[in-house]
Amino acid sequence: AQKVTQAQTEISVVEKEDVTLDCVYETRDTTYYLFWYKQPPSGELVFLIRRNSFDEQNEISGRYSWNFQKSTSSFNFTITASQVVDSAVYFCALSEALTSGTYKYIFGTGTRLKVLA
Amino acid sequence: DAGVIQSPRHEVTEMGQEVTLRCKPISGHNSLFWYRQTMMRGLELLIYFNNNVPIDDSGMPEDRFSAKMPNASFSTLKIQPSEPRDSAVYFCASSSASAAIGETQYFGPGTRLLVL
Numbered sequence: 001a002q003k004v005t006q007a008q009t010e011i012s013v014v015e016k017e018d019v020t021l022d023c024v025y026e027t028r029d030t031t032y033y034l035f036w037y038k039q040p041p042s043g044e045l046v047f048l049i050r051r052n053s054f055d056e057q058n059e060i061s062g063r064y065s066w067n068f069q070k071s072t073s074s075f076n077f078t079i080t081a082s083q084v085v086d087s088a089v090y091f092c093a094l095s096e097a098l099t100s101g102t103y104k105y106i107f108g109t110g111t112r113l114k115v116l117a
Numbered sequence: 118d119a120g121v122i123q124s125p126r127h128e129v130t131e132m133g134q135e136v137t138l139r140c141k142p143i144s145g146h147n148s149l150f151w152y153r154q155t156m157m158r159g160l161e162l163l164i165y166f167n168n169n170v171p172i173d174d175s176g177m178p179e180d181r182f183s184a185k186m187p188n189a190s191f192s193t194l195k196i197q198p199s200e201p202r203d204s205a206v207y208f209c210a211s212s213s214a215s216a217a218i219g220e221t222q223y224f225g226p227g228t229r230l231l232v233l
Contacts, residue, residue, distance in 0.1 A: 033219040045224035052219055107160040
């Protein structure tokens with residue numbers, strides 16, 4: 001069965017520090033997609049990035065960057081020069097096709113990031 | 118553009134009452150998902166629809182839960198009768214295309230349900 005592990009339950013950093021959130025996944029399929037979502041204190045889930053299993057290029061978007069490594073089944077998320085507004089719970093998710101022809105997102109348990117001023 | 122719209126945003130009810138949660142997906146999206154989020158179980162998929170048809174309802178906890186999608190722009194999740202253990206945040210999400218595995222799901226703001 002597919003699985004997503006976010007081993008870091010909570011991380012606290014001081015503003016301007018860099019921080020990396022880990023995500024490790026398990027799947028038997030060769031075709032799958034990985035996602036990161038942000039859930040700020042207001043509660044909504046905000047989409048951050050999507051990556052397919054055939055694209056291992058790292059991605060950078062402003063202060064955010066993602067490192068996808070199939071060899072270690074990891075899709076880690078780094079925030080550079082963290083800010084208080086980055087405080088949120090971050091979820092990693094895996095999407096893969098099921099034998100029934102449907103698909104499902106499997107979410108990790110989330111990592112709560114606290115950025116202190 | 119409007120995102121996914123959910124109502125109500127907060128609901129407080131007493132055990133045994135019927136609760137109806139509503140969702141309007143993003144215009145043009147043809148897949149809709151209902152999730153439940155609790156501290157104990159995290160984010161769980163309850164049911165999803167494609168082109169208004171339920172595709173996978175294996176996550177619906179029990180017969181007290183039902184979901185409908187009468188048209189492309191509206192869905193409901195009903196709990197009858199409600200129980201305290203149903204207290205959670207319920208999210209609706211939508212995506213474009215035909216439930217393809219790589220499609221991004223966009224979430225609504227959630228409905229925070231408290232059953233006393």
